[in-house]
Amino acid sequence: MILINLAIGLLTMMGCLIVQVSFSFWSFRYALRQAGEPGGNGLFPGIRTLLLAMVIMMLGNFLQIALWGTLFFCLGEFREFYEAVYHSAVNFTSLGYGDIVMSSERKFLGPLEALNGILMLGLTSAALLGILQHLVKGQQQLHGHRD
Numbered sequence: 001m002i003l004i005n006l007a008i009g010l011l012t013m014m015g016c017l018i019v020q021v022s023f024s025f026w027s028f029r030y031a032l033r034q035a036g037e038p039g040g041n042g043l044f045p046g047i048r049t050l051l052l053a054m055v056i057m058m059l060g061n062f063l064q065i066a067l068w069g070t071l072f073f074c075l076g077e078f079r080e081f082y083e084a085v086y087h088s089a090v091n092f093t094s095l096g097y098g099d100i101v102m103s104s105e106r107k108f109l110g111p112l113e114a115l116n117g118i119l120m121l122g123l124t125s126a127a128l129l130g131i132l133q134h135l136v137k138g139q140q141q142l143h144g145h146r147d
Contacts, residue, residue, distance in 0.1 A: 031053050086100070
């Protein structure tokens with residue numbers, strides 16, 4: 001059963017990576033467009049750009065949580081979809097409350113999702129840092145041209 005769970009988990013992780021990369025690229029493209037627009041430079045437009053990029057990427061993270069929750073629900077681990085998504089969010093964020101547990105046959109999927117969540121949240125943080133660096137670089141170039 002562990003090999004079946006590993007295969008299911010790895011396929012789901014690949015799906016999550018596709019979602020994460022798509023939402024990260026979407027955020028980067030949005031940030032680059034905003035930085036290139038007139039009036040796109042400055043503190044407040046930069047904060048707005050970073051906040052919207054964060055919201056976009058967090059939507060990607062929520063979609064991944066829902067993907068894992070849907071998997072748990074379809075495998076019959078939970079009777080209610082809400083419980084499956086809640087359990088997924090606890091796994092994905094590595095909170096590990098333990099108030100709801102899966103059957104012994106599927107427990108291995110929990111740590112796989114936690115590992116996936118750590119990686120995907122790390123990618124979210126790295127993408128936000130990349131956008132912030134781009135915005136700071138734009139600010140430095142703008143102020144460098146003024147001096």
